Amino acid sequence: MLTGFGVALSHMISWHVLAGLIVGILVGYLVGAIPGLTSSIGIALMVPFTFALSPVVSIVMLVTLYMATEYAGAIPAILMNTPGIPAAAVTALDGYPMRLRGEAGTALTMSILSAAFGSFVSTALLIVTSTSIASVALAFGPAEYFAIAVLGLSLVSSLSGSSMLKGFIGLFFGLGIGVIGTDPLDGVSRYVFTDGLLSGVTFLPALIGLFAMSSVFSMVEHAAEAPEALKSLPKISGQFGLMRPYLGTLTRSTLVGYLVSVIPGHGAVISAVVSYGLQKRLSKRPETFGHGNPEGLVAAETAANASVPGALAPMLSLGIPGSASTAVLIGALTLHGVQPGPLLFDKNPEIPFSIFIAMAVTMPFMVALGLGGARLWVRVTQVPKSVIAGLVAAMCMLGSYASQNDVFSIYITIFFGVIGYAMKKIHVEPAPIVLALVLGYLTESNFRRALLSSGGEYGVFVHPVPMLCLVAAVAVLVMPMIPRPGAKKALAVS
């Protein structure tokens, strides 16, 4: 492990990495503060700008963007009751009532310090667990990788939105799109009706279309809605003593956030909801939750931010995404010629260890920006949707073109943008499609390799590790269907 850190440090001691880190944080704050833009959209839009950069600088920039977005969503949630990202809705439950009581500065200070604690401790857990899981996974063959890919695909259940059936449709549609191009084993062309599709549907333009371009059309649709007016902007300061009474909440919420998000598909929202519900149950004043109890704010914000390193654990050690954002990160790494998974720690140790170092180093910058810049970030929410829509649309076109240096990729972005918008209207979410695009190749190629190596015997999938993964996949599929009374109660408070 020490060697890994040494290799990473040798790659990281340059102004490029520091610049990447700062740009990542700034863009992340910007994206997080704008309601409607999520970390997945931010990462997808940013990837094309990383092509000229080294993989280490790129991944540092993208991971810090991810972290900063997950925190910054809390700023408009507390000040305007408008969550910048979905997980911040739980923060708003107590953050906004605190602001109405005139304690906005305290709420913002507590949120950034909770986020910093959750993220920092969770990063330490990530370092320990991901290296251990990866060393075990090194012994895996195609059957195990197939089962792991199926486990990854099973997180469709938690990315489906309101309808599981529509989630499955999105997943199968994505798998169908993924088979276009050259077959992974025999090199045979499949469904190639134009030369542009010879190498398949290129991932990044499809991603930009599904997430960013489709949200442009939604912004055009809602351009008439004026943003919530700002009343007064609070001053916040680094009063670290504020957090002393909440040390137990911080520790508990960090553990909850990390452990929940390690399970693929259980990202920031579920972490925040579970942590909030647990804290309410343990609190001496549960009746004040939802009315501005700082415990609720601390529990939600700590868990949501602890979930970022948690979601990175399956991505780094097994190559399967823990959330929609990490699915996009996998795509970004693949475009840089880096394949996430257990071999990553041997082949490209500078990547995972750079991520670990960046996550730890980012924290002081994030706290400084959070404490000093909240007044600025909240002003971002006042930018009209009409302006954001135009700029994001232009960024989509530019990013898509730059990703391949080919106009055909713009056609792919437009196709997926229109399809993504139409699908959202019938409640088919884009995340399962992205999941399929990321894992489809891995699933098919390893399934066929496993059968080839076993001489066509399906018994190869009945060995302990594949069986365990396949059973876990079924469990991950079924779990979201089981009602969580605690979570319902927690959200009902609002």
Place this chain on the structure above:
Amino acid sequence: MAEPSSAGRERFGVASEPTMRLSAPVLDLIGGLLFLATALWLWFGAASIEDTGQGLNGPAGFPRGVAILLGGSALMLAIQGAAALSGRRLERPVTVQRPMSVLAAIMLVILYPFLLHWLGYYAATGLWLLPFFWISGCRSPLLILGCSVGFLVFTKVLFETVLGTPLP
């Protein structure tokens, strides 16, 4: 299908436009049939994939499997939509606010690659952004011009100066 709504009021400098309301079951039915068509395309397209004599483990096996799964799910969605329609259950309609603007935005987006091909990046993007901001609801000529020029300067600096990547 289209009727005036509160969202259509003159607000935030954006012109009024009626909101389009669409029946959710009808959309489910149409969506289900379109996905079913995609599944059929996958299934019949698999017949033209070169057979390497490996049967299910060959290059056409996985697409066929996906076609069956997608077709089955799509059929269920279509049936759900049809059942909801025939049962006349009350379903919340799917609304599209500012439908003409959304349609115009989609048309403009489709036009962009052609403009790029004919005019090159800077002229095409400049010409394209002006109406796009307008369609998005931006009504200040100064803001539209400022954002368009600002974006072009940003891309020029970033791509040609910092990244060293020329744009078409």
